[in-house]
Amino acid sequence: MSKTEVDPATGEQTTGHEWNGIKELDNPVPRGVLIFVVVTHVFAILWWFLMPAFPLGWTYTRGLLGIDQRATVEQAISANQAERASWTSAIETSSFDQIQADESLMAVVKDTGPQLFGDNCGACHGFDASGRSNYPDLTDGDWLWGDGSAEAVAETMRVGINTSHPESRFAQMPAFGRDGMLASADVRTVARYVYSLSHPEFSTEENLESIAQGESLFAENCSGCHGAAALGDAETGTPNLTDAYWLYGGELDQIIESVHGGRAGHMPTWDERLTPVERKVLALYVHSLGGTTP
Missing domain, CATH: 1.10.760.10 (Cytochrome c-like domain)
Incomplete structure (x- = not known):
């Protein structure tokens, strides 16, 4: 007959199992855990009977309460x-x-x-x-x-x-540079004029001649849409080039890019x-x- 071993620290019997020097006590499952398990199972069974809960292949258990989530x-x-x-x-x-x-x-x-x-x-x-x-x-x-x-x-x-x-509303700005309508130098010149319209500080004495040349190019190529004063036209979707509002950027290099490659927004x-x-x-x-x- 084997001798029962008692843990000296707790006074509880051990099961005889040992892992790396740790011995398992032969304690009963805590009552709180047992109550939780019982309540959980009772709740699950009640839910199964009262609510739609279990698939039956072609249908499902509909529950005694008759609750229909779809309804x-x-x-x-x-x-x-x-x-x-x-x-x-x-x-x-x-x-x-x-x-x-x-x-x-x-x-x-x-x-x-x-x-x-x-x-x-x-x-x-x-x-x-x-x-x-x-x-x-x-x-x-x-x-x-x-x-x-x-x-x-x-x-x-x-x-x-x-x-x-x-x-549909239609609006498109031609690609003056890419399609060869204006030479590269002219693209930059007209862009400098457009830039000066919203940046008056750019109209310095050294830039006046270039700006005047750009104004002439603008009148020949751009005023038909943007207007002689570059104020745009809301009826045709043409932007005002004299204010501080820019869709594709109002810096000089961005204006050059717009004149060169054109723009065609989409909504x-x-x-x-x-x-x-x-x-x-x-x-x-x-x-x-x-x-x-x-």
Whole structure:
């Protein structure tokens, strides 16, 4: 008969198992653990009987409570749609001016607009609408198309810019240098003139002759779109070259690059992807960011 060994430190019997000098005590499982295991199993069994829980191949156990998560979700969607119906109908049937004069509708616009903008526009314009490299800032009041009104923004969203939409806005700046329309020296000369329009400090005595030559080249090659005073035309998407707002950069080397290689921006049409109400809300939200023409 084997002799029972007792651990001298705890006074408990050991099981006889030893690992690297450590002996296992023959203690019972703590009562708290047993209670937890029992409660867990009882809960699992009750859940199985009360709730949809177990797949049966072609169906599943539906539970005694008759809870259907699909029905719950459908009810939540229906309730949400009913809640939205009141304001979506009001936005759909009201003019932009009427909506802007209605504080409750504008509260909806400011609550819903950021989500719509982030999902559809933020990747290009930035989630704060401040723009990114080669993508316009929608908060600065400088607009290529229209005056920044909600109506103008909504129309641009509807048809897009340089898209396949039959009513798309089209605008493209020729590649004067790349396509051989101007010599390299002339590209730099006209770019220096354009640069001087927004940087008056550049018009020093040593630059005046070159600037005058650039002005002549501008009148011959660029004024047809940008206007004789280079103020641009919002009806044709032609930018103002005399202000501080630049889509592709207003430094001299960046202007040279634009004149040499041309520019052709693109904005997708949202005519099919977004509903008229969603486009209206987005346009009103963008307008609310303060992007009105200065």
